[in-house]
Amino acid sequence: MGRIFRQAFLSYKAMYSYVNPTVFFLMMILNPTLQLAFFAFMVKFAYGSKDISPWIIGNAFLLASSNAIFIIGTLAVDERRAGTLMVVMGSPVNKFRLFISRSMFHIIDIGIRVVIGFMIGTLFFDFPISEISIFKLFLSIGSSMLSGLGFGLLIGSFALIITDMNMFLNTMEQVLILFTGAVFSVSKLPTELRWISEIVPLRRSIEASRLLLGIDQSNFYHLIGDEILISMIMMILGYIAFEICSYLARKNASIDLY
């Protein structure tokens, strides 16, 4: 356990140690504020509604996606860039577990970002935080953290065989923005594309949190359960993908190729 914690802390420190407090502020506060504000003003104008709370929820959860994709998803890429990926892959430890442990602090980061999103929504966009169950809200934030971990590990596995991950990761971010229903209702999607929104992470966490604004919350735990199930499936798929990709990377000698 101590080793896992040390790995997690070192990974987090390696990611942010070069960043000065101003830039850390930019990343943790200003970026989420701007992203949330942009989507909030857009839906306010586009939908002409005064109550944009459901969209604040969607976009607060969307803030989690960038951590899941660009930090957890790039753990292997960063190792490659530092020239240490081959050492990691050659070590006798369970590599998938190693990457999970390195994601630990980043997962907490995901939760903090979502909370920041809700705080921004409350401060600037009259999000009725006092009217909703905080316990249930944290439950849905927790499920989104798990989802982020599963998704990040799954897509991050492909870093072992893809030399330019930027395109893949950015595309995945766009997929989440489009199919989680954070910015527009998934019912607007053509029927042929709706299945994608059924399998993407975060959608059910968003939907569950939106239920908290209404009276009928009977579906809440069902949605949270589904989200956790999806995150577990993603982790299993992530493990399988990692094993296949590491085999292919060794076979094709592409571990250090970039």
Added chain:
Amino acid sequence: MKTIFRIVYSSMKIQMKQTFAREMFRYIVIIFPLFTGLLMGFVYMDKSTADFVSYAMVGTATMTMWSSIAFSSASDVQRERFMGALAQIFNTPEKFYYIMLGKVLGNTLLGAVSMVISFIFVGAVFKVPINIVNVPAFLAVFFISVVSYMMIAMMLSGVLAVSRQARTLMNSMDYIIFLLTGSAFPITVLPIYLRFFSYALSPTYAIKLLRLAITGSVNTSAFHLYFVGLIMTTVLYFVASLGLYRIIELRARVNATLEVI
């Protein structure tokens, strides 16, 4: 003058060749415009055709252009740094400004292509006819807007050259511009204290002018006012970018952070 053109052209040519060799190029020029177009299209699909064209189509096009320039210019500096080539470019006998101008020009041309792709794509997918009432005015505004975006990119690339946090700063630049320039909604939706910043940014005028040119409202005082605003901010950015590069050339030598990753 001929020498300057040669430097800019050579730098642009290398930049574009390097870009074509990267997979990320496909994301910037094709995938990002398509996804952003779909997102904006779905958000605005229930609005009037005029609103759809103004916000979904023009919005997607300008957002695409901005992302292309901001991401490319920032990541180019970062890439050169990782390859160990930034200091060498910096120390060549030719001015660093002209070399970077060539790079930015290359990115801008690709950005303009993605802008056109997104504009046509959104119109085609959501079956909204593209009807530009005043084509010459639209093209003139488009050209000046591209120059203006280039000047912003020049300022950004210079700042990022001396900053170790280029990658982080790069990700902060998207939404601040999308938000303040009214690319996806009119800036009147913003609180009044934020609008002050909007008018200091040339994309605000460019977006307004493109919308007016599409609707054919070019002989209005608003069009003339925004046109003056676009020209003035562009000239201001040009002068600022020149000054900035002088400061940067000095700071890079004093702080010696050009190659610090």
